[in-house]
Amino acid sequence: MVNKEVINIGFPKAGPYSIAIKAGSLIFISGQVPNPDDKNIKNQTLSVFGKIKAILEAAGANVSNIVKVSVFLKSISDFTEMNKAYKEFFKQNGVIEKYPARSTVQAVSPMPGALVEIDAIAVT
Numbered sequence: 001m002v003n004k005e006v007i008n009i010g011f012p013k014a015g016p017y018s019i020a021i022k023a024g025s026l027i028f029i030s031g032q033v034p035n036p037d038d039k040n041i042k043n044q045t046l047s048v049f050g051k052i053k054a055i056l057e058a059a060g061a062n063v064s065n066i067v068k069v070s071v072f073l074k075s076i077s078d079f080t081e082m083n084k085a086y087k088e089f090f091k092q093n094g095v096i097e098k099y100p101a102r103s104t105v106q107a108v109s110p111m112p113g114a115l116v117e118i119d120a121i122a123v124t
Contacts, residue, residue: 007059011051014110020055027059027122031072036113041078045085048118053093056122063093065122066100072107072117079104082116 007020007027020029032051034044053063073082082104090099100120109117 005059007055009054009058011055020059022059025124027056027061027065027120027124029055029120029122031070031117031119033109033111033114033117036111039113039115041073041081041115042085044115045082045118046089048116049086049089052118052120059122059124061122061124063090064095065124066095066120067123068121069100069102070119071102071104072109073104074106074109074115076106078115 002023005022006018007022009019011019011032013019013030017030020027022028029052032048032055034047038044038047052066056062056065071082071086073079090096107117109115111117
């Protein structure tokens with residue numbers, strides 16, 4: 001049986017799930033959403049990645065440990081601006097060429113005002 005550790009740094013959650021789980025050397029981060037008051041996709045994307053970074057640090061990891069990201073966009077027309085913010089975030093955190101694997105899809109967010117939701121998997 002794999003030992004599972006719940007990583008909780010006080011972020012509010014909308015249901016019966018863990019913000020993140022560390023199982024062995026893997027860290028699974030649930031979908032994170034931004035402050036919906038900011039209607040700018042770049043700001044929302046950077047905000048979400050800031051949350052993911054904080055979760056990773058609480059789990060004893062960092063941004064370079066991310067191996068897979070799933071991005072859910074309210075509107076696929078935001079893809080280019082999200083992509084710029086994505087690249088900026090990883091560059092600021094020392095990831096230049098070895099970006100994580102990624103899927104990006106258009107989806108309806110359960111949080112009104114959220115333009116993006118992102119989940120991640122990391123390996124320590």
